[in-house]
Amino acid sequence: xxxxxxxxxAIYRRETYDNYPAAKAIxxxxxxxxxxxxxxxLTVESRWFAHILRSKEAAAMxxxxxxxxxxxxxxxxxxxxxxxxxxxxxxxxxxGFMGAGVGYVxxxxxxxxxxxxxxxxxxxxGLATIDKLISSSVSKGRATTADKDALIARVVATADYAAxxxxxxxxxxxxxxxxxxxxxxKRAQAVVGADAIFASNTSTLPITSxxxxxxxxxxxxxxHFFSPVEKMLLVEVILxxxxxxxxxxxxxxxxxxxxxxxxxxxxxxxxxxxxCVLNYVREGQIMLVNGVPPAMIExxxxxxxxxxxxxxxxxxxxxxxxWKILQATKKDLGEGSVDxxxxxxxxxxxxxxxxxxxxxxxxxxxxxxxxxKSLWPGLSALAQxxxxxxxxxxxxxxxxxxxxxxxxxxxxxxxxxxxxxREADVGSILGFGFAPFTGGVISYIDAMxxxxxxxxxxxxxxxxxxxxxxxxxxxxxxxxxxxxxxRFMPQKMAA
Numbered sequence: 238x239x240x241x242x243x244x245x246x247a248i249y250r251r252e253t254y255d256n257y258p259a260a261k262a263i264x265x266x267x268x269x270x271x272x273x274x275x276x277x278x279l280t281v282e283s284r285w286f287a288h289i290l291r292s293k294e295a296a297a298m299x300x301x302x303x304x305x306x307x308x309x310x311x312x313x314x315x316x317x318x319x320x321x322x323x324x325x326x327x328x329x330x331x332x333g334f335m336g337a338g339v340g341y342v343x344x345x346x347x348x349x350x351x352x353x354x355x356x357x358x359x360x361x362x363g364l365a366t367i368d369k370l371i372s373s374s375v376s377k378g379r380a381t382t383a384d385k386d387a388l389i390a391r392v393v394a395t396a397d398y399a400a401x402x403x404x405x406x407x408x409x410x411x412x413x414x415x416x417x418x419x420x421x422x423k424r425a426q427a428v429v430g431a432d433a434i435f436a437s438n439t440s441t442l443p444i445t446s447x448x449x450x451x452x453x454x455x456x457x458x459x460x461h462f463f464s465p466v467e468k469m470l471l472v473e474v475i476l477x478x479x480x481x482x483x484x485x486x487x488x489x490x491x492x493x494x495x496x497x498x499x500x501x502x503x504x505x506x507x508x509x510x511x512x513c514v515l516n517y518v519r520e521g522q523i524m525l526v527n528g529v530p531p532a533m534i535e536x537x538x539x540x541x542x543x544x545x546x547x548x549x550x551x552x553x554x555x556x557x558x559x560w561k562i563l564q565a566t567k568k569d570l571g572e573g574s575v576d577x578x579x580x581x582x583x584x585x586x587x588x589x590x591x592x593x594x595x596x597x598x599x600x601x602x603x604x605x606x607x608x609x610k611s612l613w614p615g616l617s618a619l620a621q622x623x624x625x626x627x628x629x630x631x632x633x634x635x636x637x638x639x640x641x642x643x644x645x646x647x648x649x650x651x652x653x654x655x656x657x658x659r660e661a662d663v664g665s666i667l668g669f670g671f672a673p674f675t676g677g678v679i680s681y682i683d684a685m686x687x688x689x690x691x692x693x694x695x696x697x698x699x700x701x702x703x704x705x706x707x708x709x710x711x712x713x714x715x716x717x718x719x720x721x722x723x724r725f726m727p728q729k730m731a732a
Contacts, residue, residue: 238271254540256674259289293684297676301666305659306498314501314657315489316482322490325349328404328429330421332363332394335438336410338466341367342495344391351401352394353425364394370467401428406491408460410438413561418442419450426452434487436460441507441562444477455481458488461508463668464554471667472497477504498667500660502649506566509646509655513678514550514669516641516704518559521547522582523701524637528622529629531601531612541635542672548612550669552600556586557593576704582619590615637697637705639681642671644694644707646678650721651710658683658721679721687715 245264253260262285270278289295327343329336332354340350340363352367354360371388374380393400401407407429409421418437426435431452437444437459448457459475474488485501492499502509517538524534525548535546551559560583567575586592586600592613594600602610646661655661662677675681682690691712697705714724 242268254542256294256542256672258292258294262286262289294674297680297684298673301659301662301676301680302673305663306667309500309659309663310493310498312489312493312499313659314485316486319482319486322405322483322487324405324487324491324494326351326404327491328353328401328407328425329410330354330407330425331410331412331438332360332366333410334366335462335464335466336408337363337366338370338464339408339410339438339462340392341370341388341467342497344388345371346495348391348494350392351404352392353398353401354394354396357394357396360394360396364389364392367392398424398428401425404429404433406434406436406487408436408438410462413440413442413558413565415442415447418447422447422450432456434458434484436484436488438462440511440558441565443506444475444480444504448477448479454479456484458484459504459508460488460492461510463510469667470498471510471664472499473508473510473664473668474499474501475504475508476501498663500655500664500668501657502660503654503656505649505652505654506569509649509661510664510668512649512654513642513645513665513671515562516645517543517638517669518547518551518554519576519579519704520637520641521551523576523578524634525616525619526578526582526621528620528624529634530624530626531616533626533629533634535612537631537634538638540631541638542674543638544670547638548601552594552602555594555596556583556600557596559583560587585619633697636693637701639672639675640690640693640697640705642669643678643681643690644705644711647682647711647721648708650679650725651708656725658725661721682711683720683722687711687719691715 249260249264255261266282266285269281273281326349328351329340330353332352336352340352344350344367352360352363354363368389371380371385375382375385407425409418409425411417411421418439422435433456435451435457437447438461439447439459440461444457444459448454451457454477457477458480459473459477461473461475463469463471472492474485474492476485489499500509505512507515521534521538525531531548535548538546545553563575563580563583592599595604598604599613601613601616603613604610642665646665649655650658650661658679661679665671665678666673671678672681675684691707694705694707
């Protein structure tokens with residue numbers, strides 16, 4: 238059995254970067270147990286188990302990924318005075334990758350779906366995407382041909398908005414363009430009427446402003462899905478200033494039907510998840526401009542606990558989408574609202590070199606026919622300095638990746654965009670993979686202690702700029718020795 242251990246240790250390091258003590262304890266238990274009689278081996282295993290059960294990682298993950306997630310899945314923030322909604326038929330406007338994904342998970346869970354696009358050809362492409370998703374499940378033995386036929390029969394793909402008649406909920410999933418979204422909203426509401434609940438799947442545009450085209454503001458809500466919809470577990474529900482309880486209840490009931498986990502957030506540009514994860518992506522872009530080798534950026538981010546590096550993540554989401562979001566932000570909030578380093582990176586890739594990410598096989602990476610990828614050599618043109626990798630502080634780089642997300646989460650809590658630390662923690666892990674062993678962005682701060690976290694933020698801000706500046710809320714908490722779970726949750730729940 239000795240041939241196992243060199244490989245096992247290497248795989249352990251590659252997969253966990255030493256962040257998950259349970260995996261190491263399992264290897265210990267097996268290695269030590271194989272050298273002992275069975276009864277003693279079981280004692281060794283039980284002691285390792287007890288040791289891991291008492292670890293800070295276990296406590297953080299059990300709280301966020303079991304207790305808190307279960308509470309949110311059951312509708313922790315569903316209005317109690319609104320009865321259950323009887324959702325049977327939903328409409329989706331926009332049959333692109335996102336809209337088709339929403340249609341797929343809806344039909345998969347028994348809902349009738351009307352999939353609308355600007356012309357029949359575009360709508361049929363959305364139906365083809367749904368067909369491809371269910372066919373993949375059939376080929377893997379997770380569904381039968383009969384299941385596929387039943388699912389496809391529940392989907393109507395059309396360019397005719399009149400087909401929306403009778404829908405209990407309409408979800409708009411068109412481009413991140415106010416004019417396009419406004420047109421879709423008007424055309425749909427002309428058919429379904431003012432009393433139908435209308436939701437916008439937007440990544441960053443504030444729901445309150447999008448709701449201005451709705452016939453009844455109280456029936457307009459944001460439902461933000463993450464891509465790919467069929468795999469991502471999180472859905473953000475965004476409340477506009479006038480959103481009513483019935484709209485919230487309907488959105489949460491729908492999310493429960495499609496077996497996703499909801500978090501409820503108040504209106505803000507970027508809401509919660511995108512505000513945090515865009516900081517992560519931006520940090521990688523800033524490092525690139527400052528001369529940090531791209532391979533090092535990607536590897537250190539994974540060492541910090543992120544599932545993929547910031548450059549890979551940007552490619553998956555789409556560089557062109559990032560460029561559109563940046564332009565929309567600048568248009569709405571002015572030149573000073575965007576980071577010049579980030580703008581330089583995206584302009585170079587998208588505008589000057591036509592690199593949109595994985596979708597066109599060219600982004601920070603080149604995507605090859607054999608499904609492998611390699612970093613694009615042209616990225617070296619972005620570096621303004623030439624740094625020696627040996628001189629870079631890896632521990633500090635890891636902190637930068639996590640702190641830039643956590644401090645944004647603290648700002649979100651300070652602004653009242655998120656009011657429940659459970660939602661920030663669960664949302665950060667399920668939505669963008671924030672180092673799960675920490676328990677999430679808020680647990681990361683609480684475990685470090687507000688005082689220590691503020692000191693770390695101040696040190697990073699002094700070196701790298703004001704993006705690391707902590708909000709006043711954190712300074713107040715540091716002075717009082719408070720935690721987010723102690724301050725924002727009832728005592729019995731915090732315990």
